[in-house]
Amino acid sequence: MIDLLKAQKAFQKYITHYDSTIPSIRLKIIHTYKVIECSEYLCHKLHLSKEDSDLASLIALLHDIGRFEQWMRYQSFADHKTIDHALFSSQLLFDEGLIREFIEDDQYDDIIKHAIEQHNRYQVEDGFDEKTLLFIHLIRDADKLDNFRVKEEEKIENILYVSLDEVNHEQISEKIYQQFSQQQLIYAPDRHTHIDMWLSYIAFIFDLYFQESIQYIQDNHWVERSFQRLNPVDFKVNKQYQTLKQIALDYIQKRSAV
Structure with missing residues (x-):
């Protein structure tokens, strides 16, 4: 079972470790919630079940969890110059066990892990089943859709x-x-x-x-x-x-x- 309210409270607790007055940190906090909105939009348009929609929202909540630490370590979001933020997010969640702060049920772990790791790939890797691919494409699209909002609302100096x-x-x-x-x-x-x-x-x-x-x-x-x-x-x-x-x-x- 997916308890989105519990997951969102856990996310709010997690980001208290980071200074939200830093423009780049604030940008990623807002981005996370807006990607959830884009994911909900797509799920609604695709007529997905509540369980699938909730899972997509949870993936959206967690897809950039590594961005905050990435910025604090490198003062950059350039993956090719620092670290792959998707893999780093996956490591925080699954190698360090952070995922259990957001959801107790482990039945969705593989889908969450693969979707997060694939969300920033130039191309989606081969070998995933149809169900997993659905969530990979959902987070990839939702993430890209909100990037257009980010590029309009944020100052050029905070982006480039x-x-x-x-x-x-x-x-x-x-x-x-x-x-x-x-x-x-x-x-x-x-x-x-x-x-x-x-x-x-x-x-x-x-x-x-x-x-x-x-x-x-x-x-x-x-x-x-x-x-x-x-x-x-x-x-x-x-x-x-x-x-x-x-x-x-x-x-x-x-x-x-x-």
Whole structure:
């Protein structure tokens, strides 16, 4: 049995160890609760059972549990430069036994573990059964959906760690331009500039699994809103940026019409 109220109280207790006045810590606390909301949205649209919906919410609650310690140790959320936050979250929960603070019943452990470990992968690994894949795709989509809200509400400085003016004076790396143009999820180590990073967040749309997630993006105009936050100064870069915007809009329009 899943007691979400108990799990949420345990999460609130856990985060008291971290200073919520630090912008990056506050960002991840809010993100956790918003990912739960996105997960609930998807579960409702997919007509999942209460048990499955509750399990998806629990996974959403725990998916970034390692982010807080990651930030305190490294002052960075860049996994390729620090630690894989998904694996670290899994280790905290299952190697160190933290999971039992959130749920006593161990029947869901394998699904929770696999979903958390796969939620930030460039591609989902092979070998999972249909049930496990459902929860992997739910958390991957819910996480990506809330990232669009984060990128709109948070200051650029809290996301990219440089000023908006600096980002707008940067170039788009050729490899990133090509990956986005080909409607591919962007491989994080290939990014070289902060505008590359920004485009990689928008490129999350190319990895969304559920049709309902695509509809969510379209209904909330997230592509337009995300592109509007930057305005590259260089004429050539701005032209590239607008081209990528149209590619993203066309992609959402095409997939939502399916």
